[in-house]
Amino acid sequence: MLKIEHLTKHYKGSGKGVTDLSLHIAPGDIYAFIGHNGAGKTTTLKCVAGIQDFDAGTIQIGGKDIRKDPLACKRQFAYIPDNPDLYEYLTGIQYLNFTADIFGVGAREREERIRTYGEAFEITASLGDLISTYSHGMKQKLALLSAFVHQPKLLLLDEPFVGLDPKAAVVLKDIMHSICAGGGAIFFSTHVLDVAEKLCNKVAMIKDGALVACGDMETVVKQGQSLESIFMEVVEHADTD
């Protein structure tokens, strides 16, 4: 589903970014991407989403190269950044309609999906209000709804649980499971290691732009240990040079 090969992105001036990062995400995977602040998680996700150019490497989504055929790639995924700055001058329903139009979702399908997910996230009553009146959590819910409305094969989420109320977090986890059960894949960054450990079947750890550990959750987290202790151990002792 998603193939990242030797991805390298350095920011001019600071030199920070991502170095030679390779990851493979298969259909059905819920892949957690963890690392400290500034490690390169958001940079990686932005490169995959095609909103940031990179220096070297290749990114393939469903067999298509993000550089050579960006539109074909973008039709397959939905990306939600850590701080979803949405169009504040639109109402929630206008934003969802806009996204559905771009992905060519039919009127009946969009109605059905908005109704289903809107009720699940308890946001339907607010869809007629301007996004500028929404709280951070409501914006996050709306961004998630806009992703689910076109049923992407791949979900790229940057800190998706931040700002969500406990019920919405549970709903999101359920939806993530159902997407993967349907053959989709999810690649998301998080600082909540408990959630990552329970929810994901795969995990990747990044430190200073380089991948320091990745693979099946059961392989990375050995019996009797927690993802938290492994993370501390790996990140503290990893030599990224």
Place this chain on the structure above:
Amino acid sequence: MLTQIKILTKLELCNLYGRNVFRFSKDRKARKKSLGLLAIWVLLLALLVFYVGGLAYGLICLGLEAVVPAYLITISSVLIFVFGMLKAGGIIFRKEGYDILCALPLSKGAVAISRLLSMYVEELLLALAVLLPGMAVYAWNLRPGVGFYLTGLLGIGSIPLLPMAASICIGVLITGISSRMRHKSLVAAGLSVFAVLGIMYGTSRLSAVEGSIDPKMLKNLSASVMALLGKVYPPAVWLGRAITCGDVLCGLLCAVLSLSVFAAVAAGVALCFPKICQGLYSSAAKHNYQMGRLKASPVLSSLCRREFRRYFSSSVYVTNTIIGPIMGCILSGAMLVAGTEELEKMLPLPLEVGQVAPFVIAGAFCMMTTTATSISLEGKSWWIAKSLPLSAKNILDAKILMNLLLILPFYLLSELFLIFALRPGAGELLWLLLVPAAIILFSCVFGITINLRFPVLEWESEVRIVKQSASAMLGSMGGFLLAILCAVAMGIVPKGYAVSLKALLCAVILAATAALYYKNNRFDLCGRV
């Protein structure tokens, strides 16, 4: 309170003209952009210095040296007043950073005053740019005494105060009224446009009064110019006289008076600041939406609808870009009412109005295009367009289409006036329709070209983008200058070649537009914006 104002003003000014980004950014691209913006400012400043210096020298050569300071003070004051009125609301009641500041142990009045002071610093720079070169030419030629320099120094500092006070009053009034309305941005934009048109009408009435000046006074040109300036802006004449006479006391009195008026206005703003902010920022959410039938639309239509919603959500964007098309209609309407023969008599050059009219009208329409700032105004939401399956062509076409659709009713009205005023034949009618359309189309595409090269996506206030960004200045200049150059060419060329020249100009403009359009559509939005 004073310490708070000092700290907050320092904060407001720390990124004036992007200098903080230039100082501390490690991103070479951001530094390059800041340097590019600085270069544009320096170029504009050099043009202004050249223009003002030449104007002052010309007045001295005509023996009108006594009016130089008053003339320059009037120019800078009018500029400060008009531009200040359009941006005052956006700067003083800026939402960005308001919540963070309000959570700190700071007085809201101090927040308001710090914003006024930052505005003052910007206006002072404008006053300096207008006054200093003119005064230097004056001093070089007339070698005045110490009093001139002392009064001049006092005067320059006080020049922005009165026009700022007036523009702030109007800006706050407009923002205050609109804050009580449901459609705040639209109401604010409507009131601002109304105010600008009112001022333009008032100024034209003042020019009409010129004819009623006592004929005896015309013997003394200097006195009649001073009398006219006195009608436009009396304080300019008082301060101008104080500077030329080196009357420090009079200069001091002008400065104290200006400062008192400004202080009173600032105190008033500080008092009503929290209430207006509350009205502006608290928009009621109804929470009563019920799912109904939804409609699917084609991509371009959906994108264009979004562009319109973006446009009408910002009063400063609407105000600055709608004035041009309104001016175009007023100009063509005036042509219909006054008649072409009357207009030709009023012109200083022997020009045929019918030949240059389409270009002049097009110039008015292109004074400020929406496309020139449309990418920058995406701001922090730009990631959405970049992550959706949209090509550069999809995104840019919607921006151009929105600009053209916005202008269309004004264009049609303006053309209707022109047709009735000029009564052209079939051939002439074609050019009358085609010439402005070609220039407007060029202007829209050129606006996109410029904004793609000078995008600013990190901003605190829309005012910075719509009024002060490089793309706003350069993007608007393209179509306007093109129209003016074409009008000049039409004025010079013999009548027999007029049609051929129009055809040639149209062909060249449309070819250039097509070239820019195709280049824009191949622009790498992810890598370069």
